[in-house]
Amino acid sequence: MNAKSVESSDRNERLRSIDVPLTVATALMLAFGVVMVYSASSYSAEVNYGNEYFFMTKQIVGCVGGAASMTLFALLDYRKLKKARWFILGVGVLLLALVLIPGVGVENYGARRWLNLGVTTLQSSEVAKVCFVVFAAAYMSDRQKKMTTVRGWLPLTAVGLGMCVLIMLEPSMSVTICLALVMLTMLVMGGMRLLHMLFVLLPLVAAAVVLVLVEPYRLSRLFAFLDPWSSPLGEGYQLLQSYYALGSGGLFGVGLFNSRQKYLYLPFAESDFIFSVIGEELGLIGCAAVMAGYCFIVFRLISIARRAADRFGCYIAGGMAALVGIQVLINIAVVSGCIPPTGIPLPLISSGSSALVVFCGGIGICQSVRLRSHASVRALL
Amino acid sequence: MRQTNSIIKTQKRLLAVSVSIAFLFCALFVRLIVLQLALGGDLTRRAAEQWYRDLPLSAPRGGIYARGGEMLAGNEKAYDVYVRPNAVTEKERAAETIADVLDMSVSSAEEMLSRRVGEVTLARRVSPETAEKLEAAELAGIYCVASHKRVYPYGSMLSKVIGFTNIDGDGQNGIEGYYDEYLSGTDGYVYADADIAGRETDGETHYVPAIAGCDLTLTVDAEIQSYAESAVMAAHSEWQAKSCSAIVMDVDTGGIAALASYPSYDLNDVPRNDAELLNLLSKNALITDVYEPGSTFKIFTTAAALECGVTGDGSRYYCGGSMSVDGQRIRCWRTAGHGSQDLAEGVKNSCNCVFMSLALSLGVERFYDKIEQFGFGKKTNVDFFGESGGIVMDESVVKTVDLARIGFGQAIAVTPLQLVTAVCAAVNGGTLYEPYFLAEARSPSGDVIYRREPKAVAKPITESTSAKLRELLVGVVEDGGGTKAQVEGIKIGGKTGTAQKYENGAVASGKYVSSFVGFAPADDPEYAVLFIVDEPSGYTYYGSLTAAPYAGRIFSRIADGEGWTRAEEEEKTYIRMPDVVGSDMAEAVKALEDAGLNVETVGSGVAASTVPAAGETVAEGDVVLVRGRDE
Numbered sequence A: 001m002n003a004k005s006v007e008s009s010d011r012n013e014r015l016r017s018i019d020v021p022l023t024v025a026t027a028l029m030l031a032f033g034v035v036m037v038y039s040a041s042s043y044s045a046e047v048n049y050g051n052e053y054f055f056m057t058k059q060i061v062g063c064v065g066g067a068a069s070m071t072l073f074a075l076l077d078y079r080k081l082k083k084a085r086w087f088i089l090g091v092g093v094l095l096l097a098l099v100l101i102p103g104v105g106v107e108n109y110g111a112r113r114w115l116n117l118g119v120t121t122l123q124s125s126e127v128a129k130v131c132f133v134v135f136a137a138a139y140m141s142d143r144q145k146k147m148t149t150v151r152g153w154l155p156l157t158a159v160g161l162g163m164c165v166l167i168m169l170e171p172s173m174s175v176t177i178c179l180a181l182v183m184l185t186m187l188v189m190g191g192m193r194l195l196h197m198l199f200v201l202l203p204l205v206a207a208a209v210v211l212v213l214v215e216p217y218r219l220s221r222l223f224a225f226l227d228p229w230s231s232p233l234g235e236g237y238q239l240l241q242s243y244y245a246l247g248s249g250g251l252f253g254v255g256l257f258n259s260r261q262k263y264l265y266l267p268f269a270e271s272d273f274i275f276s277v278i279g280e281e282l283g284l285i286g287c288a289a290v291m292a293g294y295c296f297i298v299f300r301l302i303s304i305a306r307r308a309a310d311r312f313g314c315y316i317a318g319g320m321a322a323l324v325g326i327q328v329l330i331n332i333a334v335v336s337g338c339i340p341p342t343g344i345p346l347p348l349i350s351s352g353s354s355a356l357v358v359f360c361g362g363i364g365i366c367q368s369v370r371l372r373s374h375a376s377v378r379a380l381l
Numbered sequence B: 001m002r003q004t005n006s007i008i009k010t011q012k013r014l015l016a017v018s019v020s021i022a023f024l025f026c027a028l029f030v031r032l033i034v035l036q037l038a039l040g041g042d043l044t045r046r047a048a049e050q051w052y053r054d055l056p057l058s059a060p061r062g063g064i065y066a067r068g069g070e071m072l073a074g075n076e077k078a079y080d081v082y083v084r085p086n087a088v089t090e091k092e093r094a095a096e097t098i099a100d101v102l103d104m105s106v107s108s109a110e111e112m113l114s115r116r117v118g119e120v121t122l123a124r125r126v127s128p129e130t131a132e133k134l135e136a137a138e139l140a141g142i143y144c145v146a147s148h149k150r151v152y153p154y155g156s157m158l159s160k161v162i163g164f165t166n167i168d169g170d171g172q173n174g175i176e177g178y179y180d181e182y183l184s185g186t187d188g189y190v191y192a193d194a195d196i197a198g199r200e201t202d203g204e205t206h207y208v209p210a211i212a213g214c215d216l217t218l219t220v221d222a223e224i225q226s227y228a229e230s231a232v233m234a235a236h237s238e239w240q241a242k243s244c245s246a247i248v249m250d251v252d253t254g255g256i257a258a259l260a261s262y263p264s265y266d267l268n269d270v271p272r273n274d275a276e277l278l279n280l281l282s283k284n285a286l287i288t289d290v291y292e293p294g295s296t297f298k299i300f301t302t303a304a305a306l307e308c309g310v311t312g313d314g315s316r317y318y319c320g321g322s323m324s325v326d327g328q329r330i331r332c333w334r335t336a337g338h339g340s341q342d343l344a345e346g347v348k349n350s351c352n353c354v355f356m357s358l359a360l361s362l363g364v365e366r367f368y369d370k371i372e373q374f375g376f377g378k379k380t381n382v383d384f385f386g387e388s389g390g391i392v393m394d395e396s397v398v399k400t401v402d403l404a405r406i407g408f409g410q411a412i413a414v415t416p417l418q419l420v421t422a423v424c425a426a427v428n429g430g431t432l433y434e435p436y437f438l439a440e441a442r443s444p445s446g447d448v449i450y451r452r453e454p455k456a457v458a459k460p461i462t463e464s465t466s467a468k469l470r471e472l473l474v475g476v477v478e479d480g481g482g483t484k485a486q487v488e489g490i491k492i493g494g495k496t497g498t499a500q501k502y503e504n505g506a507v508a509s510g511k512y513v514s515s516f517v518g519f520a521p522a523d524d525p526e527y528a529v530l531f532i533v534d535e536p537s538g539y540t541y542y543g544s545l546t547a548a549p550y551a552g553r554i555f556s557r558i559a560d561g562e563g564w565t566r567a568e569e570e571e572k573t574y575i576r577m578p579d580v581v582g583s584d585m586a587e588a589v590k591a592l593e594d595a596g597l598n599v600e601t602v603g604s605g606v607a608a609s610t611v612p613a614a615g616e617t618v619a620e621g622d623v624v625l626v627r628g629r630d631e
Helices: A003-013 A021-049 A054-074 A079-083 A086-096 A124-142 A152-169 A173-189 A192-212 A216-226 A237-249 A274-306 A309-337 A353-369 A375-380 B002-038 B040-051 B093-102 B107-113 B126-137 B174-178 B220-238 B276-284 B294-307 B343-349 B354-374 B400-407 B416-427 B461-480 B543-560 B585-594
Strands: A103-109 A109-118 A121-123 B051-057 B072-082 B120-125 B143-150 B188-193 B202-206 B215-218 B243-250 B256-262 B317-321 B322-325 B328-331 B339-342 B438-442 B448-451 B456-458 B492-501 B507-521 B527-533 B572-577 B598-602 B606-611 B617-619 B623-629
Touching: A003 B317, A003 B543, A021 A054, A021 A274, A021 A353, A054 A353, A054 B527, A079 A086, A079 A124, A079 A309, A079 B276, A086 A124, A086 A152, A103 B072, A109 A375, A121 A124, A121 A353, A121 B215, A124 A309, A124 A353, A124 B492, A152 A192, A173 A192, A173 A309, A173 B002, A173 B343, A192 A353, A216 B002, A216 B507, A237 A274, A237 B002, A237 B040, A237 B243, A274 A309, A274 A353, A274 B002, A274 B126, A274 B339, A274 B438, A309 A353, A309 B002, B040 B606, B051 B143, B051 B202, B072 B126, B072 B585, B093 B276, B120 B143, B143 B623, B188 B317, B215 B456, B220 B256, B243 B416, B243 B543, B276 B294, B276 B328, B294 B343, B294 B354, B294 B400, B294 B416, B294 B461, B294 B492, B294 B585, B317 B343, B317 B527, B328 B354, B328 B507, B339 B585, B343 B461, B400 B617, B416 B461, B416 B507, B461 B492, B492 B543, B507 B543, B585 B598, B585 B623
Parallel strands: B598 B623
Antiparallel strands: A103 A109, A109 A121, B051 B188, B072 B120, B072 B143, B188 B202, B215 B438, B243 B256, B243 B527, B317 B339, B322 B328, B438 B448, B492 B507, B507 B527, B572 B617, B606 B623
16 A cells, blocks of 8 residues: 555545444434333323423433534544543543532432533533543553553542542442443453453452442342342332333333333333333333344444544443443343342433433544544554 | 554454443343243233222112011211322312311321321211312312211111121121121222322223122011010110010011110111120120020920920919928918919919929929920020020939929020010910021012021920910910000910029029010910010019010000901909008908909018009009018
């Protein structure tokens, strides 16, 4: 390959097309989310707000915001994010800290997770997760050779654990676990030795045990998930209601908008337990389609990572793939009673505009990586 | 090279992450297959239990009717009021309205609305007007559910037989309790799709209709019952007794035509809060309690003696005021003695000596045979809870003295129901029927699903013995101790009884159970009446004076009600009450008897007063009382 042809191919391919299948899949997920949020929340919205479109309207606004942020971040050269890594990390940590200040953070269901922005509320941890992914990608791409050593990964792990502690203080166990798993996945991508992984995992397991011991209600929630029938009106309630929804859905579901569980039986039907409503209305077939959709998105993100022009782009796309995949896995595992119930929304579908904007923004960054992935670099792979 | 290795390693790791995520997705999918397909049916069933609000449709309880179709117990529309606290939107207004309409304090209403339970019952069986007021307030979360309230149109009439239900409409005692399975229907339900707070959603509503209970027709005749009710009430007031009761029985079937007792209570106002009082008032002592029958039992001694041939028209007995049995002197009630009498005179005089002789000549075995055949010592199997079987000494331990005493109605305890049932057998030709209340049960659609046939359980005596017995007992009413039971133009047979009560194993002084048992029309009896005055106060305690007149009154009204043909009125001879005050008791009695009167005495010594007083008009053959005073 001579220099000229490289030059011309560079010019031609300097701005590759965005990943169209990923865009379509993301848009479909968002649209499906709007429909499901409406279906799951119309009754509770009518009862609580006197407006059956309450959550749906917010979801549409969130989608618009998401589309805007996706476009914005796709156009923005992702490499600028690398330079701003400390600022981004600072924003993430600041948001997590602010939310803990009484008066600034809005308390809901016994946890302080939202920042009051006047017109809307912002869930700090949603933003912080993506901030961490960007920072970790920047950090690892700078120190790729050292990542196999303890000195290489330890500072990043410390930052990640620090953020986990802040999230834990809200408290939000599920986001903590999600972030910790994303961090581990990124460390694996970054080349961390698998033996070293144990050094990270062991303290994490120990921390989990300590958390359970410090707040015994977590223990009872743990048991509730193992045998929800033993406390059908107490700890096992949420899970049973989710089971009822999934179980009555069967193979083909009871039909869109026909959920019975959404009549306030299923708590958080429009957010954390929206997958139960999907299972009830659209059955196993619908669940399979949704899971396939997520798998598709994750694999497209991984493929962007594999074709990225630089390590930063690679790690950022890999991190986003991990973030989406892990959060979906945790959500479905909770809903289907595989792990203790913990509140975590389903990306792109669950009600919640800050999460929508953040996930769309994350996917936009990945699109930016794809736009700027270089044929010459790909040739190296 | 190292760079390339590193890149290849990153690629591998990305692949590994993809594969891990894909694997986990597959694992979760398997879990979903288990939940949605394998467990789906079971989970759907469990879920369905919470999806519906089931409002009970209360089944109307069957009615209880008298023989002639008069409704004794029925239903009235009523409402139950519930609240689902978490569905209440205007708590303050709700609390105020509830407090006002249901007559409770605002604070307790608020407390009920704040309970952390799915549903609170605010009030049961409220009137339609109250329910309307609540409905008009249009309060979310408060529901009025149609139900039924038990009503008893006759109030206290037949209360001890009918019994009552609890607030839920379950029969507690009496007929309501005994035939609860017939009376209570099967509740229906309305299933409506509802949200978690019980608010109905737009879904379907399913009805499972209620099935009404069966209607019962009793053997009780409302008219005869009312005669009995007014008689016991009047007797209670005249004799200031502890209680007065009456049973009227259809002689040829065992069907109970009336059972009245006073004091009584209104079934529409059951004193549920006073368990002791309620127990006292609702207890049907005529079936559940025993008493020593006294002279009325002599009917069966006579029946047994006639049946076994140990006495007859030719037999004569001597009464010297007492009789020695096994060295023990047992006194006749008339200390002066009755002298020589034939059987008929002995029965008229109710002479204890005669019946002791009869019992002794029967012997334990034969007498006990008849006692058992008349149904004493065992339950009659009447369709009523708590029946007592009476107390009859074990045959193996009966001594001659006991035998003699049983002969005139002591040392034996019977229930009033047993007694009247046995009397029916004694006078109806000799067949003992099982007494019963329920004549017929009809399904809600009107089909007869049960009809009671009289059940003969024993044949203690033959028709001819029965006929003879009727003749003897007619004598008692015509010119013996039962004359106050006479009814003009109606031939009545009967026997009086005055028994001392026992308390803690000893004779309770001044406490008597005075009774009269009779039957009419005597030649072909239709009804037997037992009238009991429990603990009449004062000196007038003889059954002949206290109970017999009221039994007569009941017979008289039955005769009118049933249209019995009355015989030509016999000219009654009226005389003036002789003045015997101041003379010796024995002389006084002789003087009165010579004047053609039947005499009951209280005390001994010198005659102090008479009832009626000297000079008053008294019918010949009437029963009079002489009170003696020791000088």
